[in-house]
Amino acid sequence: MTTVQPTPTSFWNDTGKTGITSWIFSTDHKRIGLLYFYSTFGFFLVGVLLGLLLRFELMTPGHTIMGPATYNATFTVHGVVMIFLFIIPGMPGAFGNLVMPIQIGARDVAFPRLNLFSWWLYAIGAVIVLTSLFTGGGPPDTGWTFYVPFSARTGTNVSLAVFGVFIIGFSSILTGINFVTTIHRLRAEGMTWGRLPLFVWSIYATAWVQVLATPILGITLVLIMAERILGAGLFDPTRGGDPVMYQHLFWIYSHPAVYIMILPAMGVISDVIPVFARKPVFGYKMIAFSSLAIAAAGSLVWGHHMFTSGMSDTAILVFSFLTFVVAIPSAIKVFNWVATLYKGSISLEAPMLFALSFILLFSIGGLTGLIQGAAATDIHVHDTHFVVGHFHYVMFGGAGFAFFSAMHYWLPKFYGRKYAEKPAIIAWALMFTGFNILYFSMMVLGLKGMPRRYYTYLPEFAPLNLVSTIGSWILAVGLVIMLVNLFRGLFRGEPVGQNPWGGATLEWSIPTPPPTENFDREPVVTHGPYDFTKAGVP
Amino acid sequence: MTHENTAHHIVSYKKLVMVWLALLTLTGLTVWVAQHNVGIGHVWGSLAIACIKSGLVVAFFMHMKYEGRLLRWLLFLALATLAIFIGFTFFDVLYR
DSSP states (O other): OOOOOOOTTBTTSOSSOOTTHHHHTOOOHHHHHHHHHHHHHHHHHHHHHHHHHHHHHTTSSSOSSOOHHHHHHHHHHHHHIIIIIIIHHHIIIIIIHHHHHHHTTOSSOSOHHHHHHHHHHHHHHHHHHHHHHHSTTOSOOSTTTTOTTHHHHOSSSHHHHHHHHHHHHHHHHHHHHHHHHHHHHOOOBTOOGGGSOHHHHHHHHHHHHHHHHHHHHHHHHHHHHIIIIIOOOTTOGGGTOOHHHHHHHHHHHHHHHHHHHHHHHHHHHHHHHHHHHTSOOTTHHHHHHHHHHHHHHGGGOGGGGOTTTTOOHHHHHHHHHHHHHHHHHHHHHHHHHHHHHTTOOOOOOHHHHHHHHHHHHHHHHHHHHHHHHSHHHHHHHTTBHHHHHHHHHHIIIIIIHHHHHHHHHHHHHHHSEEOOHHHHHHHHHHHHHHHHHHHHHHHHHHHTTOBSSOSOOOGGGHHHHHHHHHHHHHHHHHHHHHHHHHHHHHHHSEEOOSOTTOOOSGGGGSOSSOBTTSOSSOOBOOSOTTOTTTTTOO | OOHHHHHHOOOOHHHHHHHHHHHHHHHHHHHHHHHSOOTTHHHHHHHHHHHHHHHHIIIIISOGGGSOHHHHHHHHHHHHHHHHHHHHHHHHHTTO
């Protein structure tokens, strides 16, 4: 490994501005990517803290540290923060911005100012959501789904929280438009669609979902405001409204949103595994097209959230069938990742360990999803802790672990320094162990009949709830070790060279940290993203 | 899409006023449909009127009639997505 110190041309020290203005008014995609990274990851830590408090409450039956009203508000804010302030904007905003333009050989995104505006919208929306916690009737207590009729009637500060999420939705749409345009128009010479890194393919599929589905969320949130402020009666059956229609509208966006969360994560895994297996990825075209297939088919399955809501049997049949269809492109990805590992020269460093965990945890999350996709079994597990466990396997075990993998894989490129490997592996082991203790227990509790969204439970559920809470502590310890090691390494660790992992994609062909305009001259791409031999990587 | 198409086409006031009058007429028709019991035709009639109205707005007020093929395709993609979303809710609404 060669050692390269930051040069004067590095994006860290060439803006002519200093202090915070060199960041919050910068149009450089790398600076905006880091803005997104720190803001979204900050909210992730807030969400973790709230999650730990929820688990602490559930450690014993009855009142442990909070009563029912506080518990309702805490799980609502946990959900809103994690979904709308971390997972949805996190991966596209942070790593999509940091890495995607470099991977396609571009100097920046297509609309740099719009990119900065997107972050500002996100920041403004986040401030409004935070304000809703401390003003009006206090934090919203509806759950992150804002279901009517409760959300139309509760005295808590739902209106402001909904308005904040509405603003954040526009940020997501603008990022999607920017990324679609960038990938279409700014690819370097020779960067054909068949040579796009799979992370770029996943960001591309995600961007289309952001553009096409997010407006529905905006409309839905406006309708909640119309209910609360104008008393429109859109979802009130006594006035000709339909409460199930709200659920349709909400999930038309929010199920595709699950794919906004998981598709970029799959892209990270598709980029990490070939590098650490020293093999070209197996089934490149199928992985690329499965991203588009997941984006398209995943947008048509929202009704599986409503099997017990009074929806028609015909709709249940259609949405159940489509849900099973989505499993096909998801399984294509998993099989191709495993086939890539087969007979590879596998190197078990931190990014790879998180990526391998992703495959297992996402598979468990996906397969338990099918239990809910089948209408008959869903009736048994609906609104139980089984759903909570399943959801966290996909979102935390999937998107979260992929985010950690991306942090270890790409952040050293942008900081020029690297974390220590041994503590990173210890942290991973603790997190993986704690994660499974925490969430697998939840799934068993759900199968036994423990409902979600209650601050207490029957005494027979106590032992497994204690186990689950202990799991959350193990996970938290691992997380702290990971963060201390990673950030200590990024600021004071061993310097890294241009290509510390031996990757063949374009970001590894430029200096570390990257210059402001990424490339001295426009690159000409002559090989595929995982063609290590032609890239000259041993 | 040529530069002339996007930058220099001006829709005449006469045409804009005619479109506006058509929109007002269709709005009146929507109100009429809502106030008269026409069975399932109530839903389909309202949807058809809404489609015609939005079509007029998109074609003339948003200049899509004078745009090139790429923008029309992008618009079609968005509209097709919306139509699928709305259409799929009818698997529920029509069969309850």
